[in-house]
Amino acid sequence: MARNEYQSRLKELEEDVSYLGELAAERVRHALDALDEKDEELAQRVIEGDGEINRLYLDLEQDCIDLLALQQPVAGDLRFVAASFKIITDLERIGDLAVNLAQYALDAEQDVYTEVDIQRIGDAALDMVDQAMDAYSTEDSDLCRSVASRDDDLDTMCDEASQTIVRDLITGGDFEGDDELDAEESLVDVRRLLLTVRDLERIGDHAVNVAARTLYMIDNDDELLF
Numbered sequence: 001m002a003r004n005e006y007q008s009r010l011k012e013l014e015e016d017v018s019y020l021g022e023l024a025a026e027r028v029r030h031a032l033d034a035l036d037e038k039d040e041e042l043a044q045r046v047i048e049g050d051g052e053i054n055r056l057y058l059d060l061e062q063d064c065i066d067l068l069a070l071q072q073p074v075a076g077d078l079r080f081v082a083a084s085f086k087i088i089t090d091l092e093r094i095g096d097l098a099v100n101l102a103q104y105a106l107d108a109e110q111d112v113y114t115e116v117d118i119q120r121i122g123d124a125a126l127d128m129v130d131q132a133m134d135a136y137s138t139e140d141s142d143l144c145r146s147v148a149s150r151d152d153d154l155d156t157m158c159d160e161a162s163q164t165i166v167r168d169l170i171t172g173g174d175f176e177g178d179d180e181l182d183a184e185e186s187l188v189d190v191r192r193l194l195l196t197v198r199d200l201e202r203i204g205d206h207a208v209n210v211a212a213r214t215l216y217m218i219d220n221d222d223e224l225l226f
Contacts (some may be wrong), residue, residue: 006071013063014137017084017091021133021210022058024052024094025126026055028203032122035169038105044100053095060088076217087136090206090213094129097199097206104192116161119198124154125200128207133139136214141221147211148224151204158201165194183184 027046030054034043064085067073073081128147135143212224 009063009067009071010077013060013067013081013084015055016060016063017088018133018137020053020060020088020091021129021136023056023131024091024098025129027095028100028101028122028126028129030219031098032119032126034102034105036119037159040106040109042106043102047099047106050095051114053092057088057092057095058182058194061085063199064088066085079217079220083213086213089211091210094203094206097203100199101196104196108189116164117194117199118161118200121154121157121161121197121200124150124157125203125207128154128204129210132207132214135211135225136217139214139218141215141218144211144215144218148208152207155201158197161197162194165190165197180201 027049030042031046033039034046064081068085122138128150131143131150132147135147136139208224215221215224222226
């Protein structure tokens with residue numbers, strides 16, 4: 001392969017990985033909107049759209065394998081391809097978590113614990129994803145560290161939300177229904193809300209993984225990997 005074609009393949013890989021990141025983040029946003037607005041049609045579109053993310057992920061995985069096997073990149077190019085190979089896995093999993101959120105939107109029976117601001121937590125997680133992908137596309141090591149530093153704040157938000165839910169569950173709070181059936185339905189919604197918080201925290205974790213791999217790609221620095 002000619003040098004110009006090789007460089008073009010590397011640039012195309014970067015653009016395609018960035019597109020996968022945009023697509024995964026968009027699906028999370030739509031799933032959050034579906035949760036907030038109880039929009040079953042939007043939630044269903046997120047679920048049905050997972051196949052597109054999976055296909056793109058597999059295509060990019062093959063591109064990375066081809067570049068590694070056929071071009072045998074070295075130094076910075078090798079780190080770029082290897083990092084991209086890892087990053088697309090995190091992005092595909094963010095897409096899976098968007099499907100989870102969309103399914104919760106379909107399953108929700110009622111609003112519980114309105115004092116838990118799911119949209120605020122979701123916005124924080126999505127901001128981390130966007131920042132991590134900006135760091136990847138612009139090769140900005142400072143942005144990588146910024147993403148990692150924000151993870152503690154997201155974890156705190158998620159912990160506080162979970163504690164609020166569990167505390168109210170233990171003390172009775174808003175959980176009690178008028179009869180046994182209402183209580184059972186409330187338990188299902190409480191579990192769904194706890195899973196929602198957990199999955200948003202996991203999205204933030206995947207953003208940190210993207211930032212960590214990107215920092216290694218840029219500076220050969222494994223500071224955030226462990």
